[in-house]
Amino acid sequence: MWQALAEQISAELQCDFKVEQKHQLSTHSGNMLYHLKGQELEFFVKLNQREVLDSFDTEALSIGALTQRQCVRLPKVICAGQTLDKSFLVLEYLPMTNAHPYGWQALGHQLAFLHQADDQAMYGFDWDNYLSATMQPNQWQANWSTFFSEQRIGWLLQLLAEQHQEFGDIDKIVERVRQQLHGHQPKPALLHGELVRGNIGFLSEVPVLFDPASYFGDRETDLAYSQMFDPLPDSFFNAYNQVYPLDSNYEDRKDLYNLYHLLHHAYIRGGRYSWQARDLIRQRLL
Structure with a gap:
């Protein structure tokens, strides 16, 4: 699965991306969340069953609509798609904190x-x-x-x-x-x-x-x-x-x-x- 996902990231970015490190993140949602690293690139990945792809597709569309207004920062969408047994959404990885005084x-x-x-x-x-x-x-x-x-x-x-x-x-x-x-x-x-x-x-x-x-x-x-x-x-x-x-x-x-x-x-x-x-x-x- 990870090889197929890396190939889709590579095709989208027109580079040769290989997963060198992956770390599963905690979540209260029904998705599995991962932080991927490779070739000085980092991504945030959501995984779920294949039938959930529509949810990921529409989330990507919402991110695009909000980003287009250039008012608030959102993570960049890299790609969404399916492997043999999973659907996925790949976003840029942003090392965020939960709060900032300003x-x-x-x-x-x-x-x-x-x-x-x-x-x-x-x-x-x-x-x-x-x-x-x-x-x-x-x-x-x-x-x-x-x-x-x-x-x-x-x-x-x-x-x-x-x-x-x-x-x-x-x-x-x-x-x-x-x-x-x-x-x-x-x-x-x-x-x-x-x-x-x-x-x-x-x-x-x-x-x-x-x-x-x-x-x-x-x-x-x-x-x-x-x-x-x-x-x-x-x-x-x-x-x-x-x-x-x-x-x-x-x-x-x-x-x-x-x-x-x-x-x-x-x-x-x-x-x-x-x-x-x-x-x-x-x-x-x-």
Whole structure:
């Protein structure tokens, strides 16, 4: 397998790359992660079963879309493909740290610039992608309340129902979400889509984002998720608001937007996340 992967890296870079060292990295995801070295080159590699290739392909497309805006650093995509028994995504290797005292402020500024960068008129994306390993539909929609209620909340409620996890009448919940967002038609922003500490690193003070699940949507969804479990520091939010101040009603929508991620955690982990999602739905939507 490693020989086949090295050959694909060599073909992409037009060089003769051979794996001289490989080190498996720890992860909480379903992927296997490796740091490869050879001929003074270093790469970060994700491996999974062959059927996961679509997830790697769409991640590469999201990285490309975000990189094209030239607002925030992301690892360069080298190649994605398959061996006989695995799919893979190869990225440049960046020796990152988890935090930097000035890096959070820089990230706040850069994310605000990213959210301002486009003049997109609709919500969605040119392709469906994945939130972790869960399919995320992105069909273009002109109305934000319809997009979020149907393709985010309604979609996950349907997946949960297939697991026999019930949260109430799906049509009723979707309609209540739509009503609560009625009249809120924000400027579509290109989102990271899964903005949490685990997907942020720093090259000295330079912020780096990775593992995106991008689409055009309300910028508040990025900010809401970044405050959900292990909130990003105040310096990040203060810097963001210096460039692109949040609407005064953001706090009212934050829990509604994070219901999407709470339902996703209920789908992949169940347990307390299911209980928390039910409580939030009862409080806000029933």
